[in-house]
Amino acid sequence: MTLIPAEEKRGYQLELLIVFSMTLGLSGLRSLVRLIDSLLQPTPLNQQSVAINVPQARADLLDLVAQLLGVLQLAAWGGIGLYLLWRTGIKLRVIGLDGTRKLADSLGALGLAAIIGIPGLGLYFAAWALGLNLAVQPSTLDNQWWMSVALILAAAGNAWAEEVLVVGYLITRLQQLGWRQYTALFAAAVLRGSYHLYQGFGGFVGNVVMGLVFGFYWQRTKRLWPLVIAHTILDVVAFIGYTMLRGKVSWLP
Template identity: 65%
Template sequence: MSLSVPRGTAPGVVSDLVREWISPPRRVEQFVDDPAERRLIRVELLVVFAVTLGLSGLASLLSLLDSLLLPAGLSEQTVAINVPQAQSAVVDFLKQLTGVIRLTAWGALGVYLLYRAGYRLSAVGLDLAQKGKDALRGLGLAALIGVPGLGFYLVAHAAGINLAVAPSTLGETWWRPVVLVLLAAGNAWAEEVLVVGYVLTKLRQLGFRENTSLVFAAVLRGSYHLYQGFGGFIGNVVMGLVYGRYWQKTNRLWPLVIAHTVIDVVAFVGYSLLSGVVSWLP
């Protein structure tokens, strides 16, 4: 995600380009001025996030408060992301798949509501017209966020502001890598569709400035990672600022979904593989 400037561009033009990237103009073409319709948009936003990631954010905040009330410091506690859901391996497998379906449905809800509001897939960057470029951009964004993100997590944990995060505690079964990949894709789909494509579009309809919408969406993203500690919150807010601005400037959502999927697959599957190797060491 770079700001490309043609060779020979005047310094004043470069300054304008940088200023527009940092503080883009308000998108007035999507503004809804009908009072009744604006009320419906607000209600829709409230309902959607009350049953999806907004509720997760509240639960995450309560989880962090619970951790802070324990005698042990945050860095001495561990939290797992993907955990067993049943004693039976078969039942556990099926319950993990229900989690994948739920995440997929959350993202699909956002797409459906945008479609009902008159937005086609291309309007939010979910068409396949640039699938090759989207994939490459997604890999680039994954590297941009994933590598520094791992470093920041280690620093936050060492500083005592983050719990130790175990991406997976699922048992060694044939379906574990399959489920972890599906959960990674489901997380990416739900989060990027709802917290970027859906909410930023709706805030444009309400007349919010681009930067105000960006900060709101980034804080929302950070809120449902509070269970990991303050480091998890800060890291995901930064991720939200980068991803949100990328979408605001390019209108391509697939790169964000791909990047998020790659990061989670590396974290979930990589951690499980590493744990398996360590368990075999003497």
């Protein structure tokens, strides 16, 4: 990977600051504030709850429009990262967003989803039982006709924004700035954990681990599609699965 000339480094550092102050870095700070607020409450963390996908408007169609606008924002966040990389000569194939390895990317995605999904679920329940995590409600949307489609799109939007920005864009830029490979990997993983702090300490640790695994996979393969697809699968299972099981099983917080 070509290093950025010393005289241009400040401009790229400013670019990173601007991008993440508008996107996931700001989300991380807000998430930290929400966690501190939860810790200051007299109620233990595991007796508090937090919802991810919530109604945005009282009118049914307005709620749908608001949900879709949220997906559009996530798509734009990922687009910002891709555009800035493209402007500096880094094409889609360099970070692994081309369509040349569809089967291998799909198999890699399934493997990543299995590696992260099952242990991640166990970590969540353990952290919740120990009082280190809030009860996370992946969706509180009612049974509108568009609910499943909106949740699938939200899952894809989350995956796109996070993997493009936190892996493809951030790790690339940090390594161009001269950061060591594993230092860049760790920084990206901590950022990923930071914007999940609103869920509690389990959410932070689980997403740091996910960031390390996903980032390491990308550094070794330079294929980003498996990360996007795996992340989408994980979120679809969480969002739709929770909606189907809510109120029907006793073990679900």
